[in-house]
Amino acid sequence: MKKNQIISDTNQKSLKIKSQLIKILIKNKFIKSNITIVIGGDGFMLQTLKRNKNSKKFFYGINSGNYGFLMNKFSSKNIIRNLLKANMISISPLEMIVRNNKNQLRKSLAINEVSILRQSRQAASLSINHGSKKIIKKLVSDGVLVSTPAGSTAYNLSVHGPILSLNSKKLSISPISAFRPRRWKGKIVSDKSKITINNLNPKKRPISAVADNIEVRNAKNIIVKTNQKIKFNLLYDKNKSLQKKIKIEQLRRETS
Numbered sequence: 001m002k003k004n005q006i007i008s009d010t011n012q013k014s015l016k017i018k019s020q021l022i023k024i025l026i027k028n029k030f031i032k033s034n035i036t037i038v039i040g041g042d043g044f045m046l047q048t049l050k051r052n053k054n055s056k057k058f059f060y061g062i063n064s065g066n067y068g069f070l071m072n073k074f075s076s077k078n079i080i081r082n083l084l085k086a087n088m089i090s091i092s093p094l095e096m097i098v099r100n101n102k103n104q105l106r107k108s109l110a111i112n113e114v115s116i117l118r119q120s121r122q123a124a125s126l127s128i129n130h131g132s133k134k135i136i137k138k139l140v141s142d143g144v145l146v147s148t149p150a151g152s153t154a155y156n157l158s159v160h161g162p163i164l165s166l167n168s169k170k171l172s173i174s175p176i177s178a179f180r181p182r183r184w185k186g187k188i189v190s191d192k193s194k195i196t197i198n199n200l201n202p203k204k205r206p207i208s209a210v211a212d213n214i215e216v217r218n219a220k221n222i223i224v225k226t227n228q229k230i231k232f233n234l235l236y237d238k239n240k241s242l243q244k245k246i247k248i249e250q251l252r253r254e255t256s
Contacts, residue, residue, distance in 0.1 A: 009040030041065020086235035108211035112151025119206040
């Protein structure tokens with residue numbers, strides 16, 4: 001017999017919502033085997049999506065964390081209707097390929113952003129290329145972010161990066177506390193771009209590369225590109241789509 005798939009975080013709030021949800025689904029005889037319901041915060045949703053990168057299922061998130069930008073608000077009264085009438089959007093993750101100082105390669109996926117961060121008290125010294133074109137010859141900073149539209153309202157927004165529309169087909173490259181050149185505000189590039197970031201002084205100025213929450217230390221060379229072969233299908237309550245959430249954040253920035 002087919003069953004609804006529910007993946008829940010282990011904190012008390014998540015488990016309480018899961019218990020309520022199971023009762024409601026059983027009572028209403030609701031079975032949609034192609035939908036995976038994810039209960040947790042944004043971090044838990046990112047982990048779940050990456051663990052299910054080859055799945056063709058639709059993911060409906062229920063927020064039990066703090067902000068829950070990628071999630072839906074739980075309503076015991078409306079959950080069946082919300083699941084039946086949810087709108088779907090597809091997003092592709094970034095693929096981060098890192099070569100460390102021992103010439104070892106590591107690959108990771110990032111749905112929100114790839115962060116290149118200084119690893120010591122010394123500022124990072126980086127060069128950034130966009131395909132064969134040099135974006136910046138030498139950036140001295142705390143690091144740099146490459147963000148997807150879905151992640152542009154997360155860490156990217158905190159470092160004053162631009163908010164990207166979900167259908168923009170763009171990536172944002174944003175400096176973190178740039179020291180030289182001070183006035184460089186970053187760049188918006190096509191999501192078909194291959195971005196190469198090199199550590200210009202790996203011995204004196206070590207850096208780490210982070211794909212959402214997966215860290216690779218002592219990075220020497222980092223390649224970031226969109227993996228168009230992977231599509232995550234996310235479900236959102238009607239009139240509360242991810243596009244609308246991003247638009248609200250854009251309006252907040254413009255009026256603040």
